[in-house]
Amino acid sequence: MISRALRLCFRSSSLTAALLLTGLVSLAPQAAEYFPPPDSEGGWRTLKDAAQIRKRAGMDLDRLEQAYDLTQRGTQNGALLVVRHGYLVFERYFGRAQRNVNPDMASTGKAYTSIACGIMLHEFHDQIPDGLDTKVFTEHFLPEAFPLNDPRKADIRLGQLLSMSAGYWGEGGAPTGVVMGKVQQLKPVPGQDIHDLDQSSLRVPLWTDPGAGYSYSSPAPHIASIVLRHVTGMDLQEYINRRLAQPMGWGPWGYCLHRGDFVMPHANGAGSIAVHATDALRFGYCLLHHGQWNGKQLVPADYIARCNQPSPYNPHTPFSLQFEHNADGHVVGAPKDAFYKSGAGGFGIFIVPSLDLVIYKMGGNNGQYDPTLTGIPQPTEVDHSRDNWTPIPRTPFNEGSLGGDDGLRRVLEMVSHAVRE
Numbered sequence: 001m002i003s004r005a006l007r008l009c010f011r012s013s014s015l016t017a018a019l020l021l022t023g024l025v026s027l028a029p030q031a032a033e034y035f036p037p038p039d040s041e042g043g044w045r046t047l048k049d050a051a052q053i054r055k056r057a058g059m060d061l062d063r064l065e066q067a068y069d070l071t072q073r074g075t076q077n078g079a080l081l082v083v084r085h086g087y088l089v090f091e092r093y094f095g096r097a098q099r100n101v102n103p104d105m106a107s108t109g110k111a112y113t114s115i116a117c118g119i120m121l122h123e124f125h126d127q128i129p130d131g132l133d134t135k136v137f138t139e140h141f142l143p144e145a146f147p148l149n150d151p152r153k154a155d156i157r158l159g160q161l162l163s164m165s166a167g168y169w170g171e172g173g174a175p176t177g178v179v180m181g182k183v184q185q186l187k188p189v190p191g192q193d194i195h196d197l198d199q200s201s202l203r204v205p206l207w208t209d210p211g212a213g214y215s216y217s218s219p220a221p222h223i224a225s226i227v228l229r230h231v232t233g234m235d236l237q238e239y240i241n242r243r244l245a246q247p248m249g250w251g252p253w254g255y256c257l258h259r260g261d262f263v264m265p266h267a268n269g270a271g272s273i274a275v276h277a278t279d280a281l282r283f284g285y286c287l288l289h290h291g292q293w294n295g296k297q298l299v300p301a302d303y304i305a306r307c308n309q310p311s312p313y314n315p316h317t318p319f320s321l322q323f324e325h326n327a328d329g330h331v332v333g334a335p336k337d338a339f340y341k342s343g344a345g346g347f348g349i350f351i352v353p354s355l356d357l358v359i360y361k362m363g364g365n366n367g368q369y370d371p372t373l374t375g376i377p378q379p380t381e382v383d384h385s386r387d388n389w390t391p392i393p394r395t396p397f398n399e400g401s402l403g404g405d406d407g408l409r410r411v412l413e414m415v416s417h418a419v420r421e
Helices: 004-009 015-022 050-056 061-074 106-123 149-157 192-202 220-232 236-248 279-286 300-305 408-417
Strands: 076-085 086-093 176-179 182-185 321-324 338-343 347-352 357-362
Touching: 004 279, 050 061, 050 086, 050 357, 061 076, 061 086, 061 408, 076 192, 076 279, 086 279, 106 220, 106 236, 106 279, 106 338, 106 347, 220 236, 236 279, 279 347, 279 357, 338 408, 347 408, 357 408
Parallel strands: none
Antiparallel strands: 076 086, 076 357, 176 182, 321 338, 338 347, 347 357
């Protein structure tokens, strides 16, 4: 359990120093002053030769190849990209995945929503002075939520929305809730409706009181993005574009707003962002560098420090501000300071500060690579070799080889073990 003193530190500007003093976070040596230019200007510095990868990045190419082999066995399309000490040491694609496509990254986009909220809390502190402690179901922050369909929602704090502990009902055919580590089975209820994203998210019922349990529920981060919209006066996509994409030099990117003839009026804070693979690395690299990018502080460092530590807003599971963290060591083969966000189809962005490491794992079925989702022009040459690919049926003999997350945690472990310094 986090001490009362540390809980108070979560509300202060000295959080990073407090966590360092308690030994809960380490600041590993970072690649000195290197930040990659945009891909249009040369992009990441790369290492191709196994000897150079071992010498400059301290990684074993054979072990990275093994992690890539596992990645290929888990999803129809995908890739594995690895950056260490500021070098792009591994970049390999299969199926429809390639560097300049814009696939639906599904719930990986929740991480971008969270970081945008962290920037908002610093930039607009005067408008939302209580920060993550703010009770957001008010006429000021969420006027469209009134009248409330449950009076308990008046007690929901922004930090609970971003840590999936606001009490919102979980999603999927067999949703679960977790109370202090104990799993409870929930009955399915209607979730988000993309044709009325705001209201459908706001009206999802609560399964428990705010703060009393965790359940993975996409409406919660989308509601946080509605709060951001009111506070900043910008839609989530515009805010990310100005505060992250432009300063880092991302290539074409967007959200999957198009569904046939219907175009969603707002970005979904619950996911479906679509960025180039090397720009997903830039996002993770910025977080690795405590929010800095080329001399500018894009993201508050104390907010990032909260993303990979136990949170006072979610004592139930190792999930903080839209990132799964490994502070409890449940990913046994990875460092305890690793944190990451996954997305349906096998997507995942991983940051491991103690190893100075960023990993981006692409995944996705054919539908997630549909160019009409974003309307962004896509590469004309497409590899269709895996269009009819199907996974090997799981049996009692191979069930544990990938796990239930398309191999995400196993890839994190394998790439971490490729570090040979």
